Amino acid sequence: MTDFSLKIVTPDGICYDGTAQQLTVRSTTGDIGILAGHINCVAPLGMGRATIIIDGQKCYAACIGGMLSVVDGKVTLVPTTFEWADQIDVPRAERSYQRAQDILKNKDSTNTDIKLAEARLRRALVRKSVASSK
C-alpha cells in the first residue's frame, strides 16, 4: 500500500509525525477511512477508536474530540486527547467509569452533573475498549 504523511497533534504536543498506510477514525457522523490520495477534506471527530496502519502494523488509539483535515495529500489529525492503546491508564479509566456510574444512579444529581457524567462514561468506555483491543 502507498504511504501518506500523517501528523497527529494534540494540545500536549506532537504524538506522531511520519508516514502511514491507512487511518480510520470515528467522526461525529461515523467512521472515516483515509488512504493515500484522499480528496481534501475536513471533519470533526467524535469519540472512538482510531486504527492506524504503520509499516503494515496495526496500531490502535483512543481518539477523542477535535478534527481531521486532509490537505494536498497531507493528513493532519488534531484531537483533544489521543492515547495509544498501550499508554492508556486502565485503572484510571475504570475509576472514572465507576464514578460516572455512581452519579448517574444517584437520583439527586443535577442536569449538568448528569451531562458531565455521561461524557465521562463515554470517554471511559472508549478508553477501556481500546485498551483491551491491542
Place this chain on the structure above:
Amino acid sequence: MAGVSTKEIKNRIRSMESTKQITKAMEMVAASKLRHAQARVTNSRPYFEILYSTITDIVDSNLDFSSPYLMERDVKKSMYIVIAGDRGLAGGYNSNILKKVWSELEGKNAVVLPIGKKAVDFFRSRKMELLTENYAEAAAISIGDCFTIAKQLSKAYCKGEFDEIIIGYTNFVSVLSQTPATLRLLPLLQSAGEKKPSDIVYEPNCAEVFETIVPEYLGGILYGALCESRAAEQAARRTAMDSATQNAEEMIADLSLKFNQARQAAITQEITEIVAGS
C-alpha cells in the same frame, strides 16, 4: 554610642541576608517552573496554529451559510475572560494585565470571567458582574476545564447573553519581556476581500463542521492563552526576584561598609581615650 550603632547595623545585615535567601529561593523555584511552562507553550503551539488556519480557511471560503459565530451584532454586553496569577511578588505581572483590562472595560456593560485569585479579588472588590468564581486557581485549571468553559460560553453566546467575547491574557514574548494583551474571540473576523471557493470537502457539511469546531477552537485558544500567561507569570516572578536579590546584595555591601566604618571609629575613639588618659 558607636557600640549601639554597630549592633543595629549588624541586625540589619542579618535581616537583609535572610531576605536575600528567600528571594533567591523564590527565584530558583520560578526558574524551574518557568522551564516546564515554557516547554508546554512550545508543545501546544502547533495545535493552535493548525486549528487557527483551518478555521480561517473555512471562514474565508464559506459562501453559502451564515452562523451566529460570524455575525456582527450591536454590542450591548461584552464578556471578558481575564487571566491573572494566583499570587503576588511577580513584578508588574498582575497589575499590568488587570490595569489593561480595566481601562478597556470603562463605559462598557460587561460581565467578567476571572481566572486566577488575583483577578477574582480585583473584579470582586470593584463590584463587577462575575460569571463564576470557580476558577480562582489558575494553576489548577486543566485542559478539560478549558473545553468546559468554551462550551458554556459558546452556548451562551449563541443564545445572545452577550454579543462579543474578549480574552485578556499576558503574552510570553521572551524570558525578559511579557506584554499584556486583549483579543476578541467572537464573533470571528472575516478577512476582507474576495472569497474564493475552496475544493475542500466538509464532512457532513460546512455549517456543521463549523458549529462543532468553533467551541473546540475557543477551548484551544483559552488553553493556549492560559499556558502563555502561566509562563509569563513565572518569567515575571523570576525577573522580579532576581532584581530583589541583587538589591539585597547591594544593601548588604553598603551596610557592611558602614559597619566597618563604625567599628573603626569606635576603635579610634577608644585609643584616643586611652592615650588622653595616660
